[in-house]
Amino acid sequence: MAQNKKQFDAQFKQDAVNYYYTSGKSLKKAAADLKIGESTLGKWVSVAKNNDGVVQHRGSGNYNSDAEKEIARLKKELRDSQDALEILKKAMGILSN
Incomplete structure (x- = not known):
């Protein structure tokens, strides 16, 4: 069964991480509010923690x-x-x- 992967732009990723930090909500609740997977938001938060709060975005070309x-x-x-x-x-x- 093929899995559809959504592509999120850099601004959405950064906004999602900022929302998680400022909302005070759990990772699960923040991800549900944003209608994205908890593991997806977790990856973005992890990357941001290791990069002074900035989510790295590779963009097209990977x-x-x-x-x-x-x-x-x-x-x-x-x-x-x-x-x-x-x-x-x-x-x-x-x-x-």
Whole structure:
């Protein structure tokens, strides 16, 4: 059975953690109020505790840092350049015959 995963943006995650801290409610009650899973809110709170109250949000691409995102972009650029070079080599071979 496939499980549908909801995607939450960074602002929602941060607001949810802030709500939990300011409401004085239990994790279970705060999660129910926000209509999210208790374990989901628990993960966000845990991440925030380890990061000075800020929830890290990877966003699309699932990169943990800007450096990883840049590395992935450069690897793609290198692959594209290598593919273009191979095409040019093949074209030169065809044209030289």
